[in-house]
Amino acid sequence: MKISIDLAAETPIYQQIRDQIILGVGRGELAYGENLPSARQLAEDLGINPMTVNKAYQTLKQEGIIVVDRRTGTKVRNNPEHMLESEYLQRLEIMLAEGLAKTTDPQQFQLIVKELLEKLVEGREHS
Amino acid sequence: MMNLFFIGLIIILTITIIGGAQYQNFQIAGVVLAPEHAADPAVSHLQKRFRQQQMGLGAVFIGLFLISGLDFMRGWRDFWQILLLFAYIIVAFIPFYRLNQHLNELKKAKGWVYQSNKRQADLSVTREKGKAAPAKRWVWLIWLLTWIPLIISFLSDQSWEVRLPALIIPIVLVVLPLTYPMAIRSRTPFTAEDSEVTKTYMRRFERIHGLGYVALMLCVSLFFIGLFLMMLQNPSSSLTIVWTLLFLAALTAIMVITFRQSRTLLKEFTQPEDWQINDTPTKFVWGVYYNQEDPRLFVPKQVYGMGTTINAAHPAGKVILGVTGIFIVGLIVWVLIMTLINFQINITADTVAVQAPMYGFEVPLADIERIELTQSGLDGNRTNGYGGQDKSYGYFTLENYGSTRLFVYTENDWHIDILLDASYDPQWLIYNEQTLEETEAVYQELVEAWENQ
Numbered sequence: 001m002k003i004s005i006d007l008a009a010e011t012p013i014y015q016q017i018r019d020q021i022i023l024g025v026g027r028g029e030l031a032y033g034e035n036l037p038s039a040r041q042l043a044e045d046l047g048i049n050p051m052t053v054n055k056a057y058q059t060l061k062q063e064g065i066i067v068v069d070r071r072t073g074t075k076v077r078n079n080p081e082h083m084l085e086s087e088y089l090q091r092l093e094i095m096l097a098e099g100l101a102k103t104t105d106p107q108q109f110q111l112i113v114k115e116l117l118e119k120l121v122e123g124r125e126h127s
Numbered sequence: 128m129m130n131l132f133f134i135g136l137i138i139i140l141t142i143t144i145i146g147g148a149q150y151q152n153f154q155i156a157g158v159v160l161a162p163e164h165a166a167d168p169a170v171s172h173l174q175k176r177f178r179q180q181q182m183g184l185g186a187v188f189i190g191l192f193l194i195s196g197l198d199f200m201r202g203w204r205d206f207w208q209i210l211l212l213f214a215y216i217i218v219a220f221i222p223f224y225r226l227n228q229h230l231n232e233l234k235k236a237k238g239w240v241y242q243s244n245k246r247q248a249d250l251s252v253t254r255e256k257g258k259a260a261p262a263k264r265w266v267w268l269i270w271l272l273t274w275i276p277l278i279i280s281f282l283s284d285q286s287w288e289v290r291l292p293a294l295i296i297p298i299v300l301v302v303l304p305l306t307y308p309m310a311i312r313s314r315t316p317f318t319a320e321d322s323e324v325t326k327t328y329m330r331r332f333e334r335i336h337g338l339g340y341v342a343l344m345l346c347v348s349l350f351f352i353g354l355f356l357m358m359l360q361n362p363s364s365s366l367t368i369v370w371t372l373l374f375l376a377a378l379t380a381i382m383v384i385t386f387r388q389s390r391t392l393l394k395e396f397t398q399p400e401d402w403q404i405n406d407t408p409t410k411f412v413w414g415v416y417y418n419q420e421d422p423r424l425f426v427p428k429q430v431y432g433m434g435t436t437i438n439a440a441h442p443a444g445k446v447i448l449g450v451t452g453i454f455i456v457g458l459i460v461w462v463l464i465m466t467l468i469n470f471q472i473n474i475t476a477d478t479v480a481v482q483a484p485m486y487g488f489e490v491p492l493a494d495i496e497r498i499e500l501t502q503s504g505l506d507g508n509r510t511n512g513y514g515g516q517d518k519s520y521g522y523f524t525l526e527n528y529g530s531t532r533l534f535v536y537t538e539n540d541w542h543i544d545i546l547l548d549a550s551y552d553p554q555w556l557i558y559n560e561q562t563l564e565e566t567e568a569v570y571q572e573l574v575e576a577w578e579n580q
Contacts, residue, residue, distance in 0.1 A: 001250045002318060008244035030250070037253035045248035045256075045314055 001029040005046060013048060017056035022065060025076055028124030033078030036066065131208045131516070133368055135192050138212065141375070142219050143185030148174045148226060151386065156223055158230040164239050173229050180222040188215045201538060202561065205466035205515035213459055247318045252325045259330035260311040260337025266304040269341065272348045273297040276355035283359070288511040288522070296351045303344050311337045317397045328396045332389060339385030346381060350374040358508075415439045415448065465513045470520055470534045472558060472569055474576050479545075481534050481558060486512055486521045488532060490547060490556070492580045497546040500570045504540055505533070505557070522553065531555040541566050543573065 001024045005016045024030040036042075039057055043050035057074055060066040068074050084092075096113065103109045148155055150165040155174065164170065191211055195204045234240075276293035285293075311333050319325045353370055419440040437444045470483035480489035505525055512521010516537065523533045528544075530553035535542055542559040543566065560566045 002247055002322075003250060004245065004247045006244050007246065024250075035254055037250060037256070041253050041256055041312070042248060042250075044312065045253045046246045047314065048246070 003042075003046070005048070007048075014052050014055040014059065017042075017053060018059050021056070021060060025065060026120050026124070028126070030076050032076055032080065034076045035072075036074040036076065038073060131205065131212075132192065132195065134371075135208055135212045135215075136189065137372070137375070139185050139188050139192070139215055142215075143181055146178060146181065147223055148177045155230060156226045158227055158234065159241060160230070160234070161239065161241060164234075164237070167237075169233055169237075170230065173226060173233070177222050177226045180225075181219070184215070184219060184222065188218075202469075202517050202536075204517050206463065208516075209462055209466055249315075249318050249322050249325050251322045252315060252318075252329055255326055256312050256329065257308060257333065260333040261341050263304070263307060265341055266307045266344055269344045269348055270297065270300060270304045272345075273300045273351060275352050279356070279359070285359075286510070289359070293355060296355070300347065300351070303347065307340060310340050316393060319396075324396065328392065331392055335385060335388045335392065339381055339388075342381045343378065346374065346377045466515060469518070472534075472573075474569075474572050476576065477580055479573060479576070481556075483520050483534060484513075486532075486534075488556070490551075492577050494548050494551065495545055495577055496548055497544075498570070498574055498577060499544045500541065500567065501544055502541045503527075505535065505542070507531075525555075525557075528555045528557070529553070531557055534558045536561045539563060539566060543570050545573075 003017060003020050005013055007013065009016065011019075021030065021036070025032075030036075036057075037045075039053040040050045043053045046053070057066065057068060061068050064080075065077060066074055067077050099109050099113070100106055150160070150162075153159055153161070153165075155165060155170065156177075160170065188211060192208065194200060195207045195211075200207060273296050276296055277290060280290045280293045313332065313336070315325055315329050315332075317325070317328075319328075350370070354367065357367055357370065416436050417439040424438055424441045424443050437447055439445060439448050464484050468484050470481055470486075473480045473482060477493070478489055478491050479495075481487060505523075505528075507523050507525035507528075509519070510522040510524055510530070512523060512533070513519065514521075514523075518536050520534045521532075523531050525531045525533070532553050532555065535557060536559055539559050539561060541563045542557050545556040545558065547554050547556060558569070560569055
């Protein structure tokens with residue numbers, strides 16, 4: 001899996017890293033339990049401050065996507081929750097509502113969401 | 128100190144021959160340039176001017192060094208040569224610094240900008256880094272070799288004056304295994320579509336650099352072991368020069384081979400237009416990295432693949448560089464004092480005192496058993512003291528005398544040999560002046576005082 005960042009983008013760099021790792025896990029490019037490189041090494045390869053990668057990793061840890069272990073390193077969590085937490089469902093609802101609020105065609109929006117979800121699941125099945 | 132003349136010439140010739148304005152790893156004198164821009168006539172002109180300045184400086188300093196061989200320089204040779212050596216090391220940096228400045232100005236004028244806001248890393252490649260090079264245990268194993276001089280010094284029952292330098296070798300060289308992980312890792316200059324391609328490149332790069340580092344460490348360790356053994360065996364000056372030259376040749380060969388191999392490897396995997404030239408804005412003040420906006424203490428050096436350096440704007444960096452600076456200035460001052468100040472004898476009614484930097488000595492006349500004025504060459508080894516071309520003083524182990532406290536001008540082979548009673552170690556005190564006449568005068572004065580005590 002490749003991580004691309006844009007130093008000039010408005011989205012903070014740590015957020016870009018966090019988003020791409022989540023996308024990677026969602027698409028199955030990063031398997032459950034798969035090791036992630038150390039924050040220092042990834043920062044070196046991206047030419048950014050290790051603190052930035054650390055912040056991305058800390059955010060992902062708090063969100064329950066990855067686990068950080070001093071001995072075994074950083075890994076994608078290999079036992080994800082069976083049921084999604086209510087806080088996430090709330091956020092998802094807001095995101096979907098935001099989409100609906102911005103369009104005059106709810107059917108088309110529904111189709112877009114369905115396609116996106118199918119694409120992610122399909123990518124996961126192929127990997 | 129006997130070899131200072133040759134050491135100086137070797138340093139000047141090496142710097143003059145190697146240059147430093149070559150286009151290597153997308154850089155000239157620490158300035159990042161794309162291959163097509165490095166071939167620009169304006170750049171070639173700057174490189175040519177740098178070479179001319181460097182050759183001119185080399186010629187001037189070699190000339191100044193040769194002056195020390197002339198007769199009127201007697202008594203000043205060591206001071207002159209050390210002064211020249213330090214001056215050359217500082218002055219030789221000026222053309223390099225100017226080239227760096229001119230290239231940066233040229234880049235600005237021509238609008239050659241390579242700063243990209245887009246960065247990419249392949250996680251599967253990043254994760255594998257540092258695994259293909261020889262394992263860390265090998266470099267630590269080689270480091271263990273550097274303890275051999277200390278072990279030998281204990282086995283051969285040497286004094287602490289010999290053991291101490293032997294102990295310093297492994298302590299100083301511990302920096303090599305510690306920096307090994309940093310030396311083998313590097314940002315891959317491209318990210319191929321297929322991760323396996325980038326991985327193969329990265330593994331081969333690490334093997335080349337890892338083996339190069341191991342060879343370099345082996346070379347440095349063997350050099351110090353050999354040098355130490357030569358010092359113990361009372362070496363001829365030519366042997367240490369040959370050994371040092373061999374070491375420098377091996378070191379250069381290792382570095383050239385490593386860089387060539389890594390360049391060939393890069394060309395094998397990519398086309399020059401695919402190379403990601405990263406022109407990170409850096410702030411260098413007289414060759415020292417100084418960036419208040421950078422929170423890091425250790426930062427990668429501006430010149431690719433040369434390890435890390437210290438950020439002088441960091442509070443800890445200020446302390447480290449300050450202490451190092453004080454140490455270097457102190458060392459220069461100390462060496463200059465040793466070469467510049469001559470020793471003196473002071474004879475009173477009941478004592479004789481020799482005043483010399485760090486090695487001054489006073490003895491009651493009653494403790495002297497014998498005084499002789501003799502003519503002979505003094506051959507031997509320095510144990511702890513100063514041994515220059517003009518004078519030697521401190522503790523020496525000499526043929527026919529054994530352990531001796533020596534204060535002699537080397538051009539004059541007449542000397543006063545003073546044997547002290549058995550409570551002194553060393554028992555011999557050897558002293559002379561720059562000429563036979565002066566030495567004879569001191570001898571008469573000393574004998575008179577000793578007989579009349």
